[in-house]
Amino acid sequence: MSLKRVAILGSTGSIGTQALDVIARFPDRFRVVGLAAGRNVELLREQAQRFTCAIATSAQDGAAGLHRVAVESEPELVLAATDGAVAFDAVFAAVARGTDVAVANKELIVAAGELLMSAAGVSGARILPVDSEHSAIFQCLIGERHESVARILVTASGGPFLRASREEIENASIDSALAHPTWRMGRKNTVDSASLMNKGLEVIEASRLFAMAPQRIGVVIHPQSIAHAFVVFTDGSVKAQLCAPDMRVPIGYALGYPERLTWSPFGTGTDPLRLLGAKTEVEQLSYEYERPDLERFPCLRLAYQALDRGGTAPAVLSAANEIAVGAFLEGRLRFGEIPRVIERVMNEVEEGELSLESVRAADRRARARANEVLESRTAGTAR
């Protein structure tokens, strides 16, 4: 088995540290050749030491640092696990060289997914999803032909407001929005799970990663979060991927691809119910599936709208959402206003032709406009 050279952009974040946890279990399989972090320089230094990694850069090294890690360290696989657009150039440079990229950076696919897939198509680089839902789809599609796929369904836990009324959602507190029933994530992503915007973004990602039209991608609420996605084939057969919610499984899948690692956070023992996600000894496992309610969760509808519009619209959606969620987390916006702010920005920011530059410009304009909308609301309306 040859040692795979891995570079990690965002090594001190949630995905980065979990990736290093997986890599540490396979010293004869992976070699960490580059680490890039933001401001947590102390943890970065520890990581570089532990994995005897010569190239480690932080935010103070800027774009050049990211480029050193993604390109000059000569990795075979780059794990793109930063937030936002900071690593776009470094990732595109790696892809241009034909380097495989495992993508945990949602914006990279939401805002620039078409550009990324097209660049990968030219260079032969493989784009490997890290999100549990997209990893699930990817796994179900292995060995299948694109023309055999009728539909894709991503599952959603439904978040903390699955059974909440419209009014309760409108005025939901920060604490209640942060109380996610199954997954543990950062604050922004947890709020996105509560509004179902995370599913909306995932629908956009699925469309980009798997070249599927929006109307062929659906969402199913599945509160147990065991089945992560379904692929429906043209012959009526459906394939699903399941596992208990632990991000190290899809991360490990992307790291090891095309091989699967032999290690599981929850064992591969003989109890069939444990294998199917039961956390304790139980008599019976029950998986429920239901339709999402677009009335109570308008963010999901907005994401489909952005996908339909195409171009820079997904970038605008994502940026406006980030600003609105930030305002909510600062107590400056009601939960129910998040989609209204996004919708206004989407309707007001001009859309351009798709290019890496226009994506960045749309992102900037959307953020600026979202902040203006927030200020006008705070100034103009009694809250």
Add this chain to the structure above:
Amino acid sequence: MSLKRVAILGSTGSIGTQALDVIARFPDRFRVVGLAAGRNVELLREQAQRFTCAIATSAQDGAAGLHRVAVESEPELVLAATDGAVAFDAVFAAVARGTDVAVANKELIVAAGELLMSAAGVSGARILPVDSEHSAIFQCLIGERHESVARILVTASGGPFLRASREEIENASIDSALAHPTWRMGRKNTVDSASLMNKGLEVIEASRLFAMAPQRIGVVIHPQSIAHAFVVFTDGSVKAQLCAPDMRVPIGYALGYPERLTWSPFGTGTDPLRLLGAKTEVEQLSYEYERPDLERFPCLRLAYQALDRGGTAPAVLSAANEIAVGAFLEGRLRFGEIPRVIERVMNEVEEGELSLESVRAADRRARARANEVLESRTAGTAR
């Protein structure tokens, strides 16, 4: 798209007629080159006419007739859908020529599976499962490596006695044993579903088809019969195949392989819950999973025993079961006695080295011994 030449052994049976139903939808994809039936000569003649098939043979043509259909018609795919051992020679002759075989003939895999897989390995013929469970496993394994598979789980509806007590099962009536909750099958197979012997036979088949040790194959009760099997990988990821219970889906998959047909008995529309098996408009779908109870369903335990013993033991299990189920359906044996008859025969019939001839001999001896056991019980015990 080239026309695939298909021959069907057992064309007038349940699987044969459903296969022709699928084939009739794709006149530019399949050509029926041979049909073999048992005694339903009238239906056979109709089928031959409808599909303009020159070679059509019935039971009165004997082994030569089966050979003509499986070999001389020069098919690219043989669908083996007869019962018992009648078509073994014809199928092995086709496999020896490198012809792909879609297997719906359970005994062929249970009793002679190792021989079949080994012959296919030599000639390069593909063995395609038709059973919904094995088709599910096959579909989940596409594009995956054998060494990445940790376990296989086949699902069972649990049959009509899932919630019955030991006493109720012991004295179950013929009518109650024939009242299968989800699948519609022949009488013998329906009784096997009630005793869980069908799952036992499927565990043996899975072991043969996918080269898996018995302890790596499990059974999960899933009353809804939507998910047909799970494959658990070494990295903790699980893949499942699902579809509403309609045998035309796995039949169509085997016929079309490696392509998928574009046709579904239950549509591939946009309603996610319909896609996941809901037969009507519902708010929520619920899939349950639980462990099988080997105490109340000893047939499943016996099948694992036969698989552990290997050689001709599975042939003995299958033959003894057939005789015992026949006696039950004639009112000569209590339901609860079925496994006891099988166990006695398994313990008394000597096992031989594996060859097509020893399998046949074991089958004959097991049937004879089972009949003796039945007669001695009827003569000796008050029922």
